[in-house]
Amino acid sequence: MPDQEKIVFTRAEEKNGQGTSRLRIAVIGGRETVMGFKALGLTTCPAANAQEAREALRHLTRDSEDYAIIYIEETLAAQLSAEIDIFKDSPTPAIILIPGREGSIGLGQSALKQAVERAVGTNILGD
Amino acid sequence: MANTAVTPTRMVLNQLKGRLKTARRGHKLLKDKRDELMRQFMDVVKLNKQLRVRVEEGLTGAFASLQVASAIMSPEMLEQALLYPRQSVELGMDFKNIMSVNVPQYSFHTKNNDPSEIYPYGFAQTSGELDDALDKLARVFEDMLELAQVEKTMQLLAEEIEKTRRRVNALEYVMIPELEGNIKYISMKLEENENATKVRLLKVKEMVLQDAHHYQQ
Numbered sequence: 241m242p243d244q245e246k247i248v249f250t251r252a253e254e255k256n257g258q259g260t261s262r263l264r265i266a267v268i269g270g271r272e273t274v275m276g277f278k279a280l281g282l283t284t285c286p287a288a289n290a291q292e293a294r295e296a297l298r299h300l301t302r303d304s305e306d307y308a309i310i311y312i313e314e315t316l317a318a319q320l321s322a323e324i325d326i327f328k329d330s331p332t333p334a335i336i337l338i339p340g341r342e343g344s345i346g347l348g349q350s351a352l353k354q355a356v357e358r359a360v361g362t363n364i365l366g367d
Numbered sequence: 368m369a370n371t372a373v374t375p376t377r378m379v380l381n382q383l384k385g386r387l388k389t390a391r392r393g394h395k396l397l398k399d400k401r402d403e404l405m406r407q408f409m410d411v412v413k414l415n416k417q418l419r420v421r422v423e424e425g426l427t428g429a430f431a432s433l434q435v436a437s438a439i440m441s442p443e444m445l446e447q448a449l450l451y452p453r454q455s456v457e458l459g460m461d462f463k464n465i466m467s468v469n470v471p472q473y474s475f476h477t478k479n480n481d482p483s484e485i486y487p488y489g490f491a492q493t494s495g496e497l498d499d500a501l502d503k504l505a506r507v508f509e510d511m512l513e514l515a516q517v518e519k520t521m522q523l524l525a526e527e528i529e530k531t532r533r534r535v536n537a538l539e540y541v542m543i544p545e546l547e548g549n550i551k552y553i554s555m556k557l558e559e560n561e562n563a564t565k566v567r568l569l570k571v572k573e574m575v576l577q578d579a580h581h582y583q584q
Contacts, residue, residue, distance in 0.1 A: 264458060272430075273430070275445070276430075278450075278452055279454065280504060280508055281455035281456040309512070309515045311515075328522050328526070331469055332471065334518065338422070338511070339423050341430050343427050352416060355521045356412060358526070358529050359408055365412075
């Protein structure tokens with residue numbers, strides 16, 4: 241009897257894990273970029289260069305499944321495209337590029353362009 | 368085109384006809400799926416474009432305010448003020464089914480519901496610009512969350528459209544022509560056999576008649 245109860249319990253837990261579980265959001269970027277997000281309660285990973293950003297990304301995606309959204313600063317993401325592309329087809333995590341302190345360099349738009357090109361076969365947005 | 372590996376029998380012909388019917392039906396269904404996915408995709412793309420512009424503008428504004436704040440305050444003070452967040456964000460995720468593509472739906476809760484609670488510091492030692500920057504950041508954050516959802520949806524839909532498009536093309540340009548070719552090959556072969564049998568029978572009849580009656584034509 242106690243065995244059965246245990247099984248029921250773990251199943252309920254699993255279901256909870258897949259449904260509306262408590263997930264977290266992370267931001268990878270330069271120290272100044274990340275600072276503000278910390279106050280909002282997001283997990284922040286300051287990274288000074290691409291190498292550090294790569295390690296942070298690896299850490300966030302491999303060691304835990306808690307992170308559903310990861311925001312990455314464009315300037316760093318430019319050098320991590322291979323790593324970012326891996327997650328394009330999986331439902332989680334969503335990796336979203338955000339502009340850094342210096343303003344947008346247009347890389348964020350590239351995700352849009354890539355998706356359109358992939359789906360339609362050509363860029364029909366005209367830019 | 369006709370694959371010579373097929374055996375020209377009536378049974379194989381029937382099988383191939385059945386497969387052709389299934390392939391045609393599948394092709395039509397997949398084509399419809401592709402069209403509907405494409406329609407949804409274009410809506411998502413439009414939304415994504417708007418959100419992207421809004422988020423980039425909002426973030427640029429927030430960072431500018433933060434820059435001003437960091438110019439007024441000493442770096443140590445700024446660091447200290449933001450070091451320990453009072454707010455914490457929890458993200459709930461559900462999946463929504465768009466044409467059998469599971470796309471994530473985020474819902475987010477903050478631990479403190481009071482909007483003034485986003486400031487994790489006392490007001491005495493910090494500048495007003497920092498409050499301003501955080502306020503802007505908190506506002507743009509909701510757009511960022513929606514952007515994440517929309518962008519992921521867009522990527523997943525793009526993948527599904529690519530897959531469906533390939534399937535449609537494979538059916539249209541490879542499977543169906545090949546099946547048609549094979550069916551044509553078999554039916555021609557069968558007809559040929561039939562003709563051969565007919566001719567043989569005529570010949571045999573002639574021979575039999577000649578044998579029996581010394582019949583000459």
